[in-house]
Amino acid sequence: MTTASPAVPATGATATKRWRRWLPTPKLIITVGVAGAIGYLALVPLYYLIWGTFFDAKGFSLGGFGRAYGDERVGELIANSLWFAIGAAALSLVVGTALAYLNVRTDVPFKALFFAASIIPLIIPGILYTIAWIFLASPEIGLINKVLEPIFGPGLFDVFTVRGMIWVEGLHLSPIVFLLMVATFRSMDPSLEESALMCGASRWQVFRKITVPLTRPAIVAAVLIMTVRSLESFEVPALLGLQNGIYVFTSRIYFVLRTYPPDLAAAGSLASGLLVIAMVGVAISNIVSRSGKSFQTVTGKGFRPRAMELGRWRPVMGSAIVVYFFLTVVAPLLVLLYTSLLRFYQPPSVAAFKSMSLENYRQLVHLSQAATALKNSLFLGVATATLVMAAMAIAAWIVVRSRIPGRQLVDQFAFVPLVIPGLVLGLALSFVYLRSPVPIYGTIFILLIAYCTRYMPYGMRYAVTSMHQIASELEESAQVSGASWWQTFRRVLLPLLAPGLLAGWIYILVVSFRELSSSILLYSPGNEVLSILIFEQYENGQFTVLSALGVVMVLTLVVLVTVGYKLGAKVGLRQD
Amino acid sequence: MKTATALRALVAGIALTLAVSACGGSPTANNQNTTGGGPTAAEKVYTEIAGLSGKQRRDKLVELAEKEGTLDLYTSMTSDVADVVSGAFMDAFKVDVNVYRAGSETVLQRILQEQGARFHGNDVVETNATELFALNKEGMLAKYEGERRNMVPEAGRFDGWTATRFNLFAPSWNTKAVPAGQQPKSWEELTDPKWDGKLSMEVADYDWYLTLYGYWKKQGKSDADIDKLFADMAKGAKIVKGHTVQGELLSAGQFSVVASNYSYIVERAKLKGAPVDYLPFVQPVIARPNGLGLMKTAKHPAAAMLFADWLLEEGQKLLAKEGLTPAIVEGNDPLKGVQIIPVDVKALLEQGGEWSKRYEKVVSGGEQVADK
Numbered sequence: 001m002t003t004a005s006p007a008v009p010a011t012g013a014t015a016t017k018r019w020r021r022w023l024p025t026p027k028l029i030i031t032v033g034v035a036g037a038i039g040y041l042a043l044v045p046l047y048y049l050i051w052g053t054f055f056d057a058k059g060f061s062l063g064g065f066g067r068a069y070g071d072e073r074v075g076e077l078i079a080n081s082l083w084f085a086i087g088a089a090a091l092s093l094v095v096g097t098a099l100a101y102l103n104v105r106t107d108v109p110f111k112a113l114f115f116a117a118s119i120i121p122l123i124i125p126g127i128l129y130t131i132a133w134i135f136l137a138s139p140e141i142g143l144i145n146k147v148l149e150p151i152f153g154p155g156l157f158d159v160f161t162v163r164g165m166i167w168v169e170g171l172h173l174s175p176i177v178f179l180l181m182v183a184t185f186r187s188m189d190p191s192l193e194e195s196a197l198m199c200g201a202s203r204w205q206v207f208r209k210i211t212v213p214l215t216r217p218a219i220v221a222a223v224l225i226m227t228v229r230s231l232e233s234f235e236v237p238a239l240l241g242l243q244n245g246i247y248v249f250t251s252r253i254y255f256v257l258r259t260y261p262p263d264l265a266a267a268g269s270l271a272s273g274l275l276v277i278a279m280v281g282v283a284i285s286n287i288v289s290r291s292g293k294s295f296q297t298v299t300g301k302g303f304r305p306r307a308m309e310l311g312r313w314r315p316v317m318g319s320a321i322v323v324y325f326f327l328t329v330v331a332p333l334l335v336l337l338y339t340s341l342l343r344f345y346q347p348p349s350v351a352a353f354k355s356m357s358l359e360n361y362r363q364l365v366h367l368s369q370a371a372t373a374l375k376n377s378l379f380l381g382v383a384t385a386t387l388v389m390a391a392m393a394i395a396a397w398i399v400v401r402s403r404i405p406g407r408q409l410v411d412q413f414a415f416v417p418l419v420i421p422g423l424v425l426g427l428a429l430s431f432v433y434l435r436s437p438v439p440i441y442g443t444i445f446i447l448l449i450a451y452c453t454r455y456m457p458y459g460m461r462y463a464v465t466s467m468h469q470i471a472s473e474l475e476e477s478a479q480v481s482g483a484s485w486w487q488t489f490r491r492v493l494l495p496l497l498a499p500g501l502l503a504g505w506i507y508i509l510v511v512s513f514r515e516l517s518s519s520i521l522l523y524s525p526g527n528e529v530l531s532i533l534i535f536e537q538y539e540n541g542q543f544t545v546l547s548a549l550g551v552v553m554v555l556t557l558v559v560l561v562t563v564g565y566k567l568g569a570k571v572g573l574r575q576d
Numbered sequence: 577m578k579t580a581t582a583l584r585a586l587v588a589g590i591a592l593t594l595a596v597s598a599c600g601g602s603p604t605a606n607n608q609n610t611t612g613g614g615p616t617a618a619e620k621v622y623t624e625i626a627g628l629s630g631k632q633r634r635d636k637l638v639e640l641a642e643k644e645g646t647l648d649l650y651t652s653m654t655s656d657v658a659d660v661v662s663g664a665f666m667d668a669f670k671v672d673v674n675v676y677r678a679g680s681e682t683v684l685q686r687i688l689q690e691q692g693a694r695f696h697g698n699d700v701v702e703t704n705a706t707e708l709f710a711l712n713k714e715g716m717l718a719k720y721e722g723e724r725r726n727m728v729p730e731a732g733r734f735d736g737w738t739a740t741r742f743n744l745f746a747p748s749w750n751t752k753a754v755p756a757g758q759q760p761k762s763w764e765e766l767t768d769p770k771w772d773g774k775l776s777m778e779v780a781d782y783d784w785y786l787t788l789y790g791y792w793k794k795q796g797k798s799d800a801d802i803d804k805l806f807a808d809m810a811k812g813a814k815i816v817k818g819h820t821v822q823g824e825l826l827s828a829g830q831f832s833v834v835a836s837n838y839s840y841i842v843e844r845a846k847l848k849g850a851p852v853d854y855l856p857f858v859q860p861v862i863a864r865p866n867g868l869g870l871m872k873t874a875k876h877p878a879a880a881m882l883f884a885d886w887l888l889e890e891g892q893k894l895l896a897k898e899g900l901t902p903a904i905v906e907g908n909d910p911l912k913g914v915q916i917i918p919v920d921v922k923a924l925l926e927q928g929g930e931w932s933k934r935y936e937k938v939v940s941g942g943e944q945v946a947d948k
Contacts, residue, residue: 131821134830141829238817242779245815245940344850345828355849427685434693441695521682525674536655536677543824 027485031402034394035410041453042413045420048428053268064265069273080241081231081248084165088233089226091170096177096222099324101211102317104185106308109318110325117325118178121171122510123557124332125534126235128550131543132332133159133168134239135339141347143335160243169236171328173229177222179503180462184218186499187469190308217468220288221461224281228418231274267421274419282415286408333554340547360548369528374556376444377513377530384451385508388459389501393494396463401472414460417453422517425450430522442524450518455508462507466500467493506561513557618699618877619718622870625881626721633722637885640878642670647879649673650687651702652680652866657898664894665886671879680704684711691716691873699874700883702740705865706783709925712736717869720881724888728903731918732865739865739903740887741895744839744916745784746861748823748854753832760858763788766835767805772812774832776825779817782928782935784836787862787919806938809835815939827852836862840899847899860915865903 024032053064099118102108121129136144139155148156158164192214196206212219237248310317339345341356364370392414398404399411417425429450433441440446470493478488494501516531523532530553537546615623621640628636641647647665651658655677662673676698678686684707690697691714701711711717717736725738732739747766749759753774760766766775785806792802814831816822823841826834827850834842839861842854868887874880892902901911923931 131824134825135828138830140831238779239821242815242817247940343848344845345824346850347829423682423685427689430686430689431693434689434695442697520678521686523676525676538820539679540654540656540820542656543820 025485030394030486031398031404034391035398037391038395038410038414038456041449041456042416044432045425045428045453046416048431049264049268049271049420049424052264052424053272054265056265061265064263064267064269067263068266068269077247080162080246084162084169084237084241084248085227085230087162087166088169088173088230089223091166092173092177092226093219093222095170095324096174097181097215097219099174099321100178100181100185101207102321104182105188105190106310106317107314108310108321109314110321113321113325114178117321117329118175118182119506119510119558119561120329120333120554122175122507123513123554124336124550125514125531125553126172126233127239127538128336128546129172129332130168130235130239132335133164135335135345136331137164143347144331146347160240160246162241162246165236165240165246168240169230169233172236173226174328176225176229176458176507179507180218180222180465180500181215183462183466183500183503184215184469187466187496188214193308216288217285218465220285221465224278224285225418225458225461228274228278228281231277232419232421264424264427267424271419271421271424275416278415278419279412282412283408286411333551336547336550339544340551342544345543360542360545361552363542363545364548364552367533370533372526373528373530373533376447376527378560380444380447380451380529381509381512383448384455384512385505387448388452388455388508389463389505392456392459392463392504393497393501394489395460396467396497397489397493399464400467401475411460411464415457418457422454422515423521425453426518426521429453429518444527446522447519447527447529450522451512451515454515454518455512458507458511459504462500462504463497466497470496510557510561513553616718616872618870618874618880619872621877622718622720622881625878626719629723634882634885637878637882638669641876641882644876644879645671647671647673647700647876647883648676648698649700649702649883650676650678650683650698652678652683652704652707653702657895657900660894660898661887661891664890665883668886668890669882671882673883680707683707687711687716687871688714696871696873696875699871699876699880700868701871702868702887703866705734705739705867705919705921706924706928708734708737708867708869709921711869713925716872718872718874720870720884722885724885724904728888731863732867732903734867734921737867737869738884738888739867740891741866741903742863742901742916742918743866744861744863744901745781745836746839746854747833747835747858748826748837748839748842748852749833750826750829750831751851751853753829759853760833761856762858764805765858766833767808769808769811771833773814775809775812776814776816776822776831776834777810777939778819778822778834778836779815779936779939780932781836782932783864783919783924784862785935785938786923786927786931787917790920790923791860791862791917810938813939823852840901843899857914860917861911862919863901863916864919865921867903 054060054062056063099114103111103114136142137157137159139145139158142157142159145154145156159168193206193210196210201209241248338348340360341358342352343355343359346352395410395414398407429446430441433446440449474492474496475488478492483491514531516535519529519531520535523529534546534549537549625633625637649662653661658675658677662675665671666673676686680703683701683703687698687701701708712735719736720738725733728739747760789802792805816825819837819841822834822837823845825831827845839854842852845852868884870877870880870884888904892904895902
């Protein structure tokens with residue numbers, strides 16, 4: 001306990017007291033430990049990246065920047081990238097927020113669908129999701145286009161355009177926003193909205209003037225992550241953009257790392273550009289959220305989040321959800337299911353349906369290492385999600401609540417890994433742990449470290465956003481009642497943070513199943529993970545088997561996440 | 577007071593991290609010649625065995641390899657082939673095979689990292705030509721001699737590594753979209769405007785590009801002519817990342833013709849009944865060797881050498897059965913009468929970056945490539 005009550009000085013005990021003051025308290029150990037771990041995880045790859053960017057064999061050099069940015073079409077590249085990133089971020093923000101609001105705060109029908117709709121696009125590997133959309137909306141072979149052709153003529157939708165890219169990327173990213181906003185809305189006192197309604201404001205006015213401003217920290221966090229993620233995304237630009245010569249800025253990271261020796265300086269220069277954007281973003285988000293109390297909706301005053309009645313809008317919203325569910329989940333999943341039953345992809349026809357079999361699933365069962373990979377992925381997913389969310393809960397406290405000087409640094413460091421290309425992270429980790437006396441290289445723990453590093457930024461955003469909503473008066477009352485810092489944290493803060501932490505936990509669990517770029521460099525025989533199996537099937541050209549694997553993964557994770565969610569619903573804020 | 581302590585601890589931690597990482601020197605510099613001066617223990621084994629031949633050599637290798645008991649193989653073979661190969665090797669000898677499998681660039685990076693830290697993770701590497709060249713340049717591959725190596729055509733025998741199979745670049749087409757007889761019959765035909773919007777090119781095939789460029793140059797075409805040919809080919813072309821996606825989209829009918837896919841990818845789709853073909857070959861077929869190198873630092877040198885001998889003998893039939901093109905042809909040659917030119921691997925390694933940039937320009941919207 002840090003705020004020790006003024007003790008009456010007893011002469012005999014003074015020496016012991018002085019001695020005890022130098023004993024670290026649990027608070028000190030935990031906060032320093034977490035801050036140290038974040039610093040360590042972020043600095044290892046950052047150091048490697050910066051060294052590679054600015055130093056070559058001859059010493060300091062800025063040549064990488066020339067090679068990275070010195071393209072005659074750099075203006076076009078930047079324009080395409082920004083248009084794509086901002087578009088995808090905006091789409092995912094609107095869709096994710098709207099869905100979260102409807103789900104948590106209204107009596108909209110089909111709530112069970114939300115859960116599936118929010119998780120499944122996350123689970124489907126990016127490459128499969130993108131290819132499913134080619135099969136759906138390509139002007140040449142797209143199924144949706146074929147269906148609509150009699151009415152609108154051929155090629156109504158074209159997925160190979162910037163708009164198509166935004167559509168696919170935005171939908172694929174929207175679950176991150178959905179999870180983030182669900183947690184936020186769940187911890188929001190509806191009485192503020194109700195008072196506004198009482199005073200005669202329309203529903204739209206309430207949403208614009210009350211709801212949105214109250215959730216500003218979460219919205220800023222979502223925009224930040226989405227923009228950086230879309231700037232970095234590779235699969236969608238590679239599969240959809242290249243076909244018509246739409247180049248985005250970050251496809252260049254692929255080009256510069258492809259050659260031998262990989263041009264780390266150029267890749268680092270590109271990553272540094274992203275780093276600057278991200279740092280500015282984190283700083284802005286802190287300034288915006290700084291206005292302290294205005295976002296604290298979980299206060300000492302008791303409240304019960306209650307659902308708002310939609311009235312005549314209920315059927316409208318209900319059908320909107322069905323449409324969304326169909327577009328993001330059913331259609332791509334059906335394409336996968338359909339492909340997984342074929343010997344090779346062909347447009348639906350009588351012959352195609354006649355040739356269907358379960359052969360691909362049979363092959364899947366006989367895949368060597370399938371069981372090991374599933375086990376390893378489960379271990380890594382659960383361990384990463386738990387470790388990251390536990391540490392980030394503490395880190396969020398340091399950043400939002402403590403007055404420790406330099407606390408903003410913790411926030412910045414936790415965000416750094418988001419901009420580090422997976423391959424660079426893999427190289428940095430293998431460099432360090434090949435030389436470490438602790439035998440981590442070649443074991444599954446090096447993958448655990450890699451995953452914790454990669455997913456730290458997401459965990460941090462989820463935790464910080466929730467922390468902003470909790471008023472400090474709750475902690476203060478606990479401390480006044482004599483609880484230690486650790487007791488307060490465990491018994492007061494953690495349960496209140498639970499919705500946000502759980503959302504982050506689910507997100508990390510799901511995406512860690514997909515991590516490939518650093519896993520592939522760091523795994524060893526016996527430590528294979530599912531994403532490597534997917535990559536191998538992809539390389540083998542076994543799209544049909546890959547689709548089967550995708551279907552199985554979706555089912556596995558849906559079960560897993562449902563269990564997690566059910567367990568998680570027992571803690572934290574209760575709903576009616 | 578407390579906060580100051582916390583800050584001090586944080587700073588100390590950061591400083592420690594930096595100090596620890598700095599101890600290893602520049603993390604991104606390449607460590608050349610990690611083995612130092614004289615021959616390594618593994619190299620001594622390789623030299624000793626190199627003098628033997630026939631049954632004597634095999635018996636000796638089997639005896640030593642089974643004593644070693646393990647083989648650590650790093651490869652970029654696709655997993656289905658790697659599974660068959662490692663399984664058959666384990667059936668034939670009492671040696672456990674640990675396979676690390678990844679894309680060729682990743683295999684290279686992993687070995688460079690490990691060797692730089694004197695961590696000897698693999699005995700043998702089986703991957704693409706470019707990466708093997710790089711490893712040999714770093715001085716990590718040992719000399720491998722033997723009668724099986726001598727049977728590999730000259731275009732597949734290099735310093736430090738030996739070709740085990742070839743990837744063949746050839747145009748392929750969707751038989752529903754391109755009726756029999758309408759398919760391209762020469763590389764030049766791909767520039768025909770009738771393929772605009774129907775032809776697909778791969779975004780990273782600069783090895784194919786530089787070889788075809790060199791071939792046309794030898795045919796007496798001028799640089800300007802060749803640039804125009806490629807520009808016409810790229811005009812309206814659909815650019816795809818990845819040969820497997822390209823193969824899949826060709827089967828699905830997203831485009832009608834692919835300029836430079838690997839023949840084995842098309843062959844496999846064809847075997848499954850997909851409406852695709854690449855025969856008769858458009859000639860010359862461009863072949864890119866994939867091969868195998870023995871590590872100087874192998875912990876299991878005899879197992880490594882046994883694997884090399886075996887892959888060039890029994891293994892060749894296995895590769896052929898998996899639809900690949902083995903390096904050693906014995907008996908009936910399915911490619912008899914087909915003109916094959918190997919990828920210019922030397923140019924690939926020495927001027928790879930330059931060719932890669934030029935190809936990037938070709939595929940990015942079909943602009944005219946500037947003079948060299």
